[in-house]
Amino acid sequence: MKLLLHTCCAPCSVYCIDTLRKEGIEPVLYWYNPNIHPYIEYKARRDCLKEYAKSINVQAIFEEEYGLDEFCKNVCNNLKSRCVNYCYPVRLRKTFEYAKKNGYDTVSTTLLYSIYQNHEFIKSYMEKLSEEFGIAFLYRDFREGFWKGHEKAKELELYMQKYCGCIFSEEDRYQKKIDKDMNISRHSIIIIQNKKNEYLQYFDKEWQSYLFLNCKLPNGKDSNAIISRIEDLLRIRKDNIEVKYCDSRKHKKFSQSAKKEKEYIHYFYKVELLEELENNEFKINGVNYKWFSYKELLQDKRIQEVNSDIVQFVKEIYV
Numbered sequence: 001m002k003l004l005l006h007t008c009c010a011p012c013s014v015y016c017i018d019t020l021r022k023e024g025i026e027p028v029l030y031w032y033n034p035n036i037h038p039y040i041e042y043k044a045r046r047d048c049l050k051e052y053a054k055s056i057n058v059q060a061i062f063e064e065e066y067g068l069d070e071f072c073k074n075v076c077n078n079l080k081s082r083c084v085n086y087c088y089p090v091r092l093r094k095t096f097e098y099a100k101k102n103g104y105d106t107v108s109t110t111l112l113y114s115i116y117q118n119h120e121f122i123k124s125y126m127e128k129l130s131e132e133f134g135i136a137f138l139y140r141d142f143r144e145g146f147w148k149g150h151e152k153a154k155e156l157e158l159y160m161q162k163y164c165g166c167i168f169s170e171e172d173r174y175q176k177k178i179d180k181d182m183n184i185s186r187h188s189i190i191i192i193q194n195k196k197n198e199y200l201q202y203f204d205k206e207w208q209s210y211l212f213l214n215c216k217l218p219n220g221k222d223s224n225a226i227i228s229r230i231e232d233l234l235r236i237r238k239d240n241i242e243v244k245y246c247d248s249r250k251h252k253k254f255s256q257s258a259k260k261e262k263e264y265i266h267y268f269y270k271v272e273l274l275e276e277l278e279n280n281e282f283k284i285n286g287v288n289y290k291w292f293s294y295k296e297l298l299q300d301k302r303i304q305e306v307n308s309d310i311v312q313f314v315k316e317i318y319v
């Protein structure tokens with residue numbers, strides 16, 4: 001077997017190379033990662049792999065491309081889907097192209113090692129490329145050895161990156177710290193309406209008020225997390241919950257807990273429950289819930305004191 005192993009960095013390669021060598025397979029490493037930014041980070045990861053490959057006597061090919069401009073141009077229209085729309089495809093396709101031109105009969109990737117990557121997408125995309133190029137795809141679930149490889153990489157004092165690669169993943173990695181530093185609080189607001197056009201509120205003991213269901217998500221838009229939150233709170237099965245992300249609003253207000261003015265970013269989700277909650281008032285898990293018409297939300301003194309901004313946003317978005 002002549003195996004070309006797309007390699008994203010030295011730490012991820014440790015377990016993959018060890019496993020393959022135990023099976024009697026000698027990989028050739030292929031570095032092509034124009035998704036790593038900024039340049040200092042690109043250089044640190046590349047140079048670490050160069051040294052590591054030399055130290056364990058494995059052949060490595062370095063396809064150099066520091067691609068910040070090209071990367072940003074290709075992902076900026078849809079940042080949330082950047083991994084599957086551009087980042088994985090561009091790197092894996094190039095690996096197959098190189099393999100084809102240079103007589104390799106098998107391709108694999110260290111991306112199959114990370115527990116943080118979209119494993120299923122990578123696997124199925126590699127299978128497609130394998131068919132297209134007529135080159136075998138060697139699949140291994142290298143995630144099995146994630147912590148073992150991680151420990152060994154630390155012992156070897158390899159350069160350990162703090163984020164996936166692109167500048168957007170750096171922001172994701174530090175989002176909580178950035179928010180704290182900038183005094184920003186992010187909340188997802190869950191708008192559940194029944195057939196009578198009433199809005200579901202829960203009674204919040206800290207605020208002593210009825211509020212829309214909500215949760216904190218580091219990066220806002222995440223419908224799956226909202227579904228899990230509703231399932232958890234209202235004991236409704238996932239397949240009976242339909243969630244649609246609608247819009248976001250930014251504003252400043254006084255924080256009761258922090259005792260200072262903070263910037264709030266609210267992400268609004270419209271939710272349809274296929275299983276009706278019929279009673280006007282009910283209790284689940286010790287929490288009181290109640291349906292309010294929009295007029296009632298406006299007339300409730302306490303809701304207006306603590307939550308009039310959200311009620312207003314809901315009007316702009318839905319009513």
Ligand code: SF4
Nearest residue numbers: 083087164165166169
């Ligand atoms: S998060 Fe990682 S996989 Fe996704 S686009 Fe950025 S570098 Fe690529």
